[in-house]
Structures are given as structure tokens and as C-alpha cells.
Amino acid sequence: MIQHYMKCFLRAILAGIAIGLGGCIFMGMVTSEYKWVGAILFSIGLFTVFTFRLDLYTGKVGYAVENKPSYLVDLVVIILGNFVGALIIGQMIPMPEAAEVLIVDAKLGGDIDWWRVFCKGVFCGMLMFIAADYYKTQKKYLATFVCVPVFILAGFEHSIADMFYFCASGTFTLDAFLFILVVIVGNAVGGILIPLCKKYMYEDPPTGNPQ
Template sequence: MKIIKTFVYGILAGVSIAIGGTVFLSLDNKVLGALFFTVGLFTVCTFGFNLFTGKVCYIFESDWKFALDLIIIWLGNFLGAWLTGEALRATRISSISEKAISMCQVKLSDSLMSIFILAIFCNILIFIAVDGFRNNPHVPGKYLAIFFGVTVFILCGFEHSVANMFYITMAGMWSGKSLLFILVNTLGNAVGGVLIPLLRRCFAKESLTARIRYS
């Protein structure tokens, strides 16, 4: 039952991010598109859905079984983003696929190293957003963390793996190359997501060691 819930919540997170991506593709103003894209992470955090890019940030706070959960979550995110993209391609708003095609042509022509680096920076901001929502004691602060984190990563052109699953589906550009792109994007997101948590853990241990040494 837990596996099913994890997977279904992963699907719902994928759908949520895809809805954010739909808003972004529908608006010509990039700033407004980036701002309203935040509806995706807002929904995920508010309803407790399972988004890979958010959950991976806490992999070192859990046991090895959490790594298996992350795989299930990633697959759920993929399915949710793919289903949303395919469904929208069958509607009257399928015209936004033209913008998706243009975006994906640029993304898929980029080098894997570039994608990896851009993905790292993306998830540094995602961590700031989800950790702010998780730990900020003030409700306005929780949601400001989401809105600033997401808006900034989009305006910077950083790469979010789940959003790109939707864009590639909307563009109808799935291939071996695009799958490799997503895998590299995912790896970069994972690295970026754990970067700040690992550094905090390292410095926390150093501080504890220093206190013990001089006590």
C-alpha cells in the first residue's frame, strides 16, 4: 500500500509540475510565466505530493529504503508529466506545443555537461524553496520561499528534470537522445539537491567536534 501511495503521489506531483509548465508555455511574458509556474511546487508542497527534485534533497536524512522510494517517485513524476502532456496535445491548446518544440530544440542541442551544471543550480534553488517551506515558522515565509526559488531558477534558465519531461512530451520529441538528456538532468538535480544539506552536515559535525575538544 505504501508503494502505491508513493507512486500515485509521484504521479500527482508530475501533473502539478506539468500544469505549471503549461502556464509557462501559454504566456509570452517570461517573468509572468516564471512566476505562475510556481503553482506546480505550491501544489506539491501544500498537498504533500512526492516530487523527485524536492525529496532527493533529504536522501541523507533517511535509510537506504528511501533511495528505492526515490526511484518510484521519479517514475511517478515521469508518468504524471507524460500523461498531462499527451492529454493536452489532444486539446485546443495544443498550439503551445510550438513553443515547447522551440525550447526543446535548444535544450537537446546543448552539451550534457552544460545540462548537468544547469541542473545542479536548479536544485540548489529547489532545496532553498522546499526547505524554506518545510522549516520557516511563518506562513508567508513558507510560500515566499517557493515563489522566489522557482521563479529565479526559471528566469536563470536552469534545468528541472520533471518540467523537462513535460516539455519534451508536449513537443513530441521523445527519443534515445532526449531520454539521456533527462537522465543527466536528473543526476544534476540530485547533486544540486544534496549539496547544501551535505555541507551543513559537515560543518555541524566540525562544530560538534570543536565543542567536545575544547569543553
């Protein structure tokens, strides 16, 4: 069991680094008129996670519905590993001042609307489950390069990406910690929404491709 968690932790660290790589691309283009290109290239993070079967919280939390309660321990290990990976690359690649204003200050500046933050986390969680489940069932990356740009351009909140942004900007405050916690919960609610509803919304068990 210990070996299982150690391997899970290592995969999670690498997943956090992969998302950080995507974040580096985006924060380098966030001030450009071609911000949408950065949103598309951010997909390299999830592409790497799927290709090497790494453990990313937002890609795994949706499967809590079909796993034993002990799976929750895996999710905690994954979150911690994802943070370590985000911290490593965040400290190696500091965020430019202009990007900090547009990303970090936009998230934490002024009075934070925690309900809106939660809702943005929910929608991001839904998109990440769609991407993860599409790859799991189809072994294709199409949803990766659709869902990632959608959540970025829509302004939804991805807990691991936010960890990277805060680490890269050196933002280790109580508000940042609470922000991440709210997004983690939102990502979880969004991630389990579709698989939970699948248990009850079909008259017959779905077989094959939907018509």
C-alpha cells in the first residue's frame, strides 16, 4: 500500500509540473492579443498527463463515484503531489509583473466573490471530466484541445493551474489558500456531476455510441 501511494505521489508531482508548463505558456501570452493561442497551447499540460498516465486531481476526482471510499486517500495524495509539482516549476519560472496583474491580482484583488469562484471551479471540473473520460474511452485527444481552451477563455478556475500561478508569483497568503480550497471543492462537484447523473438519467444502461 505504501508503494502504491509513493508511485501515486510521484505521478502527481509530474502532473503538477505538466500543468505548470502549460501555465508558463499561457502567462507568457496573457498580455498578447493572441491570448487564445496561449489558451490552446496550455493543453500541452493535459496532453502530457494523458500520454504518460500521470495523476492529476481534476482528471481523477470524477471517478470517485465509481471507486471505493479508500479512493479519497488517493485524491488527497494526488492533490499534495500536484501542489509539489506546481511549486517546483512555479519557483523555477517566476511570473512576469504584467501577468501577475492580469492573473493573480484579478483573482485575489478586492472583495473575492467566493460563490462565483466556486461556480467557476464547478464548470472547470465538468470540462476536465469530459476531457479525461473522452480520452479514457476513446483514446483520442480531441476533447483535450477543446475543453482546456474553453475553461481558460471562459475564465473558469482550475485548482492545480491556480496553484502554479500563486507559486510563480510568490503569493502564499490566507486568501490564496482559501481560494485554492474553494476551487478544489468546486472542481470536485463539477467532476462528479456527470458520472453521478449517468447512474440515474438513462432508462436503460447506455451501450455503444449515443445516437
